[in-house]
Amino acid sequence: MPNDRKNWNQRLPEFLIEAETLLAKSEECLTHLQLINDDRDAIDCMLSTLLKLANKADALALEAISEFSLHIHGLLSNAQSHVELHEQALGALKDCFTLMAWQLELVDHTTGQLSLDSSEQTSLIEAFAFQVGQSPGQTLPASRPLGLVPYSQKQA
Template structure:
């Protein structure tokens, strides 16, 4: 569904502010994980913020941001169930967040396009996948859409 240009251009600045806030929250969770290894609350918080970011980017047809967030979300979900997040995995995740912050700053405010190729994104996803013991081939498949599940529903 194409975006209404007028509505889109009004929503983009609001999205960018919210995206920066969500990314900052993810980075805080990452810092927490660096202090307290595999803290479930920090991982859940990071997963939630990544999913919100992906959904909000998707609503504005910002595919690069949405897909990158979903890839990281998928890898982190896999990792939390299969291994402990060691320092190298957390460093690779930090690199992903750093690139995402740059991408948010470089989104063209007129077109919504990101004037970068996806090679660095792919490289960082592969590096994080390697650190969490997942095959890069599986990771680079198009991510499936994920729905936000309210915390209350997860508790039920």
């Protein structure tokens, strides 16, 4: 359902502030995980903030941000019970958060569009999936999956 343009324009600035707050909270959790890589509370906090961010972005039809958040959430959710989040996995996760912060700044305030291709998102999702021993395709949202090539193939 398309957003009512007037209502959408009023809600976008509020969303951006809240999204930045949620992302900052996720980054704080990440910093904590760099000290204690199996801290369940920090992982749960990060999962919660990623899901909130995805839902809020989805409510404004900001698909790129919503889907990216859901990919990260899915991989992190599956990883937490199978593997410790080692330094390389946390580094890949930090790269995802850095891109997401940059994307939030680039959302067009008039149209709500993010005029970027999804290749960098795809690459970062693949890298994080590789670091936690998962296939990135396992957690794709049903709406519009990113075209993924296994990270291990890129390394060859």
